Amino acid sequence: MSERYFEGIGRRKESTARVRLSNGSGKFIVNEKEIEAYFTRHGDTGTILEPFSASGEKRNSYDVSVLVKGGGVTGQTDAVMLGLARALIKFNPDLQPPLRKGGYLTRNPLVKERKKPGLKGARKAPTYTKR
Numbered sequence: 500m501s502e503r504y505f506e507g508i509g510r511r512k513e514s515t516a517r518v519r520l521s522n523g524s525g526k527f528i529v530n531e532k533e534i535e536a537y538f539t540r541h542g543d544t545g546t547i548l549e550p551f552s553a554s555g556e557k558r559n560s561y562d563v564s565v566l567v568k569g570g571g572v573t574g575q576t577d578a579v580m581l582g583l584a585r586a587l588i589k590f591n592p593d594l595q596p597p598l599r600k601g602g603y604l605t606r607n608p609l610v611k612e613r614k615k616p617g618l619k620g621a622r623k624a625p626t627y628t629k630r
Contacts, residue, residue: 504564505589509582511607514570518582520590523562529579530567543576550584553601554594561590577607 504521529537534544551558563583567575584603588595598604612621619625 505586507582507585507587507589509578509580509585509606511577511581512570512574512610514567514574514578516565516567516575516578516582518579518586519564520583520586521562521564522560525559525561527558527563527565529565538572538576540572540576543572546576547580547583549580549601550587550598550603553603554587554597556587556591556594581606 502521504519507518507520509516509518527534534547538544538547548558563586565579565582567579569575570578580603584598588598588604595604614621617624
């Protein structure tokens, strides 16, 4: 009994999300929990679901299953959003122009800058003393 689904991979910082999209009744499961139970921060669920509103698709007509690993809450949120947008395109290629225009298909390349030798952090230098 194999159910047909479309998969999208999303990454941000140290997070990786595998998003599976299939026809269904609107269930959104993240790591075997409901989306509201997994992403408890205010606004995170809205950020994740933006590709649905940008493409004009109804959330209730899809079942979404997500496996997300690594990173923190912000990285995981953006990784799931990117994976969802990529899965929507595999489901329906006609959705690419609105998702591309909204910026949902571009991976955010920003990561934490490494610490350099002789500095306190990535850029902060020790206090200069003349004597």
